[in-house]
Amino acid sequence: MTKAKTLRRWRPLQIGIIGTGHMGGMLARAFAQTATDDIYIYNRSRPKADAVAASFPNIIVCDDWRSLIARANTAFLCTKAADGINLATQMAPYLNSEHMLVTTISTIDLDRWRDLTPATPVKLIPSLTQTANKGVMLLSYPRHMPVELQQQLESRLSQIGKPFTIDEGQVRVCSDLASCGPAFLATICRAWSQAAAQTASVDRATAEQLIREMLIGLAALLESGMQFEDVIEQISIPGGVTECGIRSMEDLPQNLFARVHAETARHATRGHRPPIGDSVVSPRQ
Ligand SMILES: NC(=O)c1ccc[n+]([C@@H]2O[C@H](COP(=O)([O-])OP(=O)(O)OC[C@H]3O[C@@H](n4cnc5c(N)ncnc54)[C@H](OP(=O)(O)O)[C@@H]3O)[C@@H](O)[C@H]2O)c1
Known part of the structure; x- marks a missing residue:
């Protein structure tokens, strides 16, 4: 008799956004508009994060990234590449494989992210069309990422756009x-x-x-x-x-x-x- 395969239960996604510039700000608003759960955000210069949170009672501005990752198991890293590398390095001791680090920084390979962080890295290429909760959001996953975790992420992303999985090599075109x-x-x-x-x-x-x-x-x-x-x-x-x-x-x-x-x-x-x-x-x- 074959043993029934037990599916691992992942914690519900709790979204945090680090860097609330163009991409992070758009994602925070889109997430906040489409569900009532709290969205945690943190930006280096506080007024930018406060401005994003101003119209949404469910956006909570954190004082630093430590308090964000203490609350959010799915951190969207939406800074420029050099800032993202610094942050990922600093955050590494506080993360584990049950955290997802979803990043809009597309110029750094997933393998490099894996070296930088124990969290599960995911590449996300959003589009302005998510402002209207439409259009494709491209996703690239690392090898061996649990399917249930991918499904959980895509289920939330599908509220703000159309998740579409690609290989890393296809990102440019x-x-x-x-x-x-x-x-x-x-x-x-x-x-x-x-x-x-x-x-x-x-x-x-x-x-x-x-x-x-x-x-x-x-x-x-x-x-x-x-x-x-x-x-x-x-x-x-x-x-x-x-x-x-x-x-x-x-x-x-x-x-x-x-x-x-x-x-x-x-x-x-x-x-x-x-x-x-x-x-x-x-x-x-
Ligand atoms: N723009 C696009 O259409 C697009 C599309 C796809 C992917 N991307 C990629 O997505 C990333 C973000 O792009 P963007 O256009 O949104 O850039 P952006 O407008 O410059 O936003 C970056 C944000 O990150 C914040 N930041 C920098 N270092 C930080 C730190 N240590 N802690 C917390 N916040 C920090 C900056 O804060 P300050 O206010 O202090 O500067 C700024 O608000 C880039 O890597 C870009 O290549 C962009």
Whole structure:
């Protein structure tokens, strides 16, 4: 007779956020909005944390990281890389494998985090879209991380966005799509509104309004299950004006994004690496 496999019971997630800048501040607000449990936050300069907590009774500002990790078993580390390494080193004696250290610092490998901390490290690449509790949040797990723990984390994250697991090696390109993507598309839409205004048939504000409403409609179609191909096929009638417009694009869109991916990859491998998705940030405090 085979022994029934016993699933380990993990403690409920208690969320803490260290570094309440653009990413940490956005995550704190999103978590606080979507559940009533307390969210603990700590920032080096206290006023920034106080500003994030101001509108949320369930955000509690801690005096230091020690008091945060005494309360929170899932600490989101949302500082710049050098600050994060210093913090992880200082925190190491106070953490164990039952703590999760979820970090938005994508430029440091999970193996390096494992050397720095006894906590279970997880990489998280959020997107500005989580401000609206939408959009993908990319996750990379270390090898052998218990599935139950992953499920527990994803269950909480799914309240503020769509968790999507990737391998660490996929982080750069996937971040371009999910995290930088809204800024890339907004740049294209802004240029489109300028081009429309140059026809002298509409002013730029009207063009922007029409593009915005069109995008909201397109998002709803995609949400209802339509694929990109369906959208193209249903609008582009053979010989019609849409088909003519698409033909005029030739291979420009593909070449454009090939160039974007090449540039972001080149930038990320330079000596000082930029924040992934640094073009998409939550409103500044
Ligand atoms: N921005 C994005 O779109 C984006 C997207 C994906 C990933 N990331 C990554 O996420 C990380 C955070 O990015 P961000 O844009 O949110 O940066 P940010 O706005 O500069 O925020 C970093 C925060 O960390 C705080 N901090 C620094 N050292 C600290 C310490 N020892 N203890 C407590 N708090 C400390 C800073 O506090 P002070 O107020 O004292 O400076 C600041 O509020 C970066 O590693 C970035 O590469 C960013």
